[in-house]
Amino acid sequence: MISESTADMIADIGLHTFNPEFSNGMTINQMLKTPYEKWAIHSANNVSGYAKCVPLLQLLILAFQNESINYQDLYTKYKAGICSDIKTNSDLQINDFLYGIIYDYSHIKNVWNKFMENKLPFDDFSRKCDRLYQKRGSNFSNQEVLEIMNDIADFANLKNKYNLRNGFITQQTNESLRGDFNTLWNQLIYTYNLFPNRTEKEGPSFDD
Numbered sequence: 101m102i103s104e105s106t107a108d109m110i111a112d113i114g115l116h117t118f119n120p121e122f123s124n125g126m127t128i129n130q131m132l133k134t135p136y137e138k139w140a141i142h143s144a145n146n147v148s149g150y151a152k153c154v155p156l157l158q159l160l161i162l163a164f165q166n167e168s169i170n171y172q173d174l175y176t177k178y179k180a181g182i183c184s185d186i187k188t189n190s191d192l193q194i195n196d197f198l199y200g201i202i203y204d205y206s207h208i209k210n211v212w213n214k215f216m217e218n219k220l221p222f223d224d225f226s227r228k229c230d231r232l233y234q235k236r237g238s239n240f241s242n243q244e245v246l247e248i249m250n251d252i253a254d255f256a257n258l259k260n261k262y263n264l265r266n267g268f269i270t271q272q273t274n275e276s277l278r279g280d281f282n283t284l285w286n287q288l289i290y291t292y293n294l295f296p297n298r299t300e301k302e303g304p305s306f307d308d
Contacts, residue, residue: 101233102226105150105157106201112140132158133284135291152240153233155291156248159284163256164197164211166190166269168276190268215258220251245292249285256281 113131115122126134136154167188193199193207200208212222228251232244260277263269269277289295 101150101153101229102157102160103201103205105153105233108140108150109136109154109157112136132161133280135284135287137291150233153229155288156229156232156245156252159249159252159281159288161195161197162277162281162284163252163259164208165195165277165280166192166263167194168273168280169194188268190263192263192268211259212255215262216251216255219254225251240292242292242294246294249288253281253285 113128116124116126116131117128136151136158140151140154187193196211197208200206200211209222212225216222216225225248228244228248232240232248235241235244256277260269260274264271264274
């Protein structure tokens with residue numbers, strides 16, 4: 101599910117960004133942070149395919165972010181796409197997931213396992229995502245979706261706390277990453293209708 105959903109999302113971002121026929125007026129950053137169904141080109145005809153899983157993938161991508169950056173500027177300055185190998189000043193990939201999906205998939209697994217191996221190794225997490233995708237023809241289980249969202253939040257918390265503690269990111273960067281993650285986390289509660297009987301829809305997302 102992870103690789104295939106990434107391909108769908110990146111293809112749509114490319115069309116929106118470089119093809120005037122499909123442009124939606126959104127920046128790359130806005131598309132990464134906005135639930136997929138609000139801007140996906142083929143979502144109306146693909147509600148039972150990988151598009152249904154892309155919002156979870158977007159949350160996963162934000163969890164792997166190490167620098168608050170304008171991807172449009174990155175392209176303008178370096179002619180680099182979102183899946184670049186450009187590093188931060190602390191020698192981290194700008195986004196470990198986007199780097200790994202193109203250059204070295206094992207990098208994604210290694211970074212995840214650095215913080216989650218004792219709780220949920222990446223292979224187990226990936227299989228959990230695949231099991232969810234297999235149910236794409238019917239409504240996703242709220243419990244299964246929420247479990248995956250919480251797994252991603254656990255990883256993001258551990259990674260960013262480690263990076264902050266060791267001086268790899270600043271407090272300002274940490275707060276920016278946390279804000280982006282929390283915003284999307286809460287939007288996905290609506291996207292997947294996780295708490296239909298509640299008026300206040302809040303998630304654990306990043307903690308302090």
